[in-house]
Amino acid sequence: MAYSFELIEAKTLGSNTANVNFTSIPQTYTDLYLLISARSTRGTYSDSSCYVKVNSSSTSYTSKLFEGSGSAVGSFNGNTTRLHDCIIPADGAATANTFSNIRVYLPNYAGSNYKSSTADSIMETNAATAYAQLWAGLWSNTAAITEINLSDPLGNFKTGSTFYLYGIKNS
Amino acid sequence: MAAGMTYFPIATNTLGSAAPSVTFSSISGSYTDLIIVQSSQTSAGGYTRITFNSDTGSNYSNTQIYGSGTTAGTSRTTSSSYIQSGYSTASVQVSLIHQIMNYSNSATYKTTIMRWNDTSDTVGASVGLWRSTSAITSITLTQGSGNYNTGSTFTLYGISAA
Numbered sequence: 001m002a003y004s005f006e007l008i009e010a011k012t013l014g015s016n017t018a019n020v021n022f023t024s025i026p027q028t029y030t031d032l033y034l035l036i037s038a039r040s041t042r043g044t045y046s047d048s049s050c051y052v053k054v055n056s057s058s059t060s061y062t063s064k065l066f067e068g069s070g071s072a073v074g075s076f077n078g079n080t081t082r083l084h085d086c087i088i089p090a091d092g093a094a095t096a097n098t099f100s101n102i103r104v105y106l107p108n109y110a111g112s113n114y115k116s117s118t119a120d121s122i123m124e125t126n127a128a129t130a131y132a133q134l135w136a137g138l139w140s141n142t143a144a145i146t147e148i149n150l151s152d153p154l155g156n157f158k159t160g161s162t163f164y165l166y167g168i169k170n171s
Numbered sequence: 172m173a174a175g176m177t178y179f180p181i182a183t184n185t186l187g188s189a190a191p192s193v194t195f196s197s198i199s200g201s202y203t204d205l206i207i208v209q210s211s212q213t214s215a216g217g218y219t220r221i222t223f224n225s226d227t228g229s230n231y232s233n234t235q236i237y238g239s240g241t242t243a244g245t246s247r248t249t250s251s252s253y254i255q256s257g258y259s260t261a262s263v264q265v266s267l268i269h270q271i272m273n274y275s276n277s278a279t280y281k282t283t284i285m286r287w288n289d290t291s292d293t294v295g296a297s298v299g300l301w302r303s304t305s306a307i308t309s310i311t312l313t314q315g316s317g318n319y320n321t322g323s324t325f326t327l328y329g330i331s332a333a
Contacts, residue, residue: 004178004179004180004328005177005178030183030326031208062290062291063290064238064239064240064288064290064293064294065238065240065294066236066237066238066243066293066294066295066296067238073236073238073243074238074243075237075238075239075240075241075242075243075294076238076240076241077240077241105208105266105268107208107209107210107266107324108210108324111210113210113212113264113322114264115264116210116264116265116266116288116290117266117288118266118268118286118288120286134236134238134286134294134295134296135288135294136287136288136289136290136293136294137288137290138263138264138288138290168178168208168328169180170180170183170324170326170328171180171183
């Protein structure tokens with residue numbers, strides 16, 4: 001029986017880093033699945049963002065966010081320059097040693113259709129500020145995805161943050 | 172989950188022509204959970220409807236949360252003839268991920284959880300219930316209005332607990 005869930009690459013940060021890139025992604029899978037545990041070095045504030053882009057592109061994105069904080073729910077349209085803006089805790093005010101939990105699913109990443117993406121992101125810190133986020137993303141481009149570009153625009157990803165990229169085959 | 176150990180492709184269907192529904196049948200009971208990854212476009216806007224074992228009785232219910240980009244909402248249906256799953260705007264590429272837990276046991280009703288992503292309409296999550304103790308051996312996904320377009324893909328995976 002075939003196994004279809006394979007680790008493509010794992011990255012564990014040994015130092016604070018602003019950008020994490022998966023490049024030269026093999027085109028031999030059907031879907032991609034990215035798991036992130038991250039924290040930001042951003043000062044003053046309790047949270048920062050993990051921007052998700054593909055193929056180093058800053059255009060042709062559409063996204064929607066549904067989020068809950070434990071006391072309120074809201075929905076927003078995302079920025080058109082990136083696929084997702086996932087929330088991560090930051091050194092400025094978030095509980096020490098707390099990291100985000102983010103998953104991004106990219107079906108048919110090597111196909112010629114536009115690329116639809118699912119992302120779920122949580123920031124739970126046992127403090128007043130916490131979020132659960134559901135993201136829908138679309139990259140209106142027919143190119144195959146060969147790169148995933150992650151960045152913290154307000155600080156650096158903190159040492160110990162982990163990024164795992166899996167490939168899933170349908171046969 | 173250990174990489175490469177528990178996630179098995181069971182069947183995939185890439186539509187060569189437009190179709191109003193897709194069925195996975197003769198599903199083995201040898202897994203713990205099932206996942207369907209749907210990457211699709213539709214000819215008309217509507218919700219994907221899920222039924223099991225060709226049961227069209229009033230044995231389904233579901234609850235949804237969703238956001239449109241400006242407002243957040245929730246809705247539910249009870250005693251329905253299908254689980255109302257994710258929404259698709261006509262001609263927009265969307266992805267839906269359906270998970271069906273403990274599908275093969277014969278002691279409990281069956282529950283589902285799913286995520287849908289339509290950047291022209293809503294992002295959301297839905298939980299569903301099929302009030303039957305029968306093991307699930309077939310799953311039908313039906314577009315609520317119109318067809319799934321050519322090139323839409325539907326892949327069924329089995330997840331094993333051990």
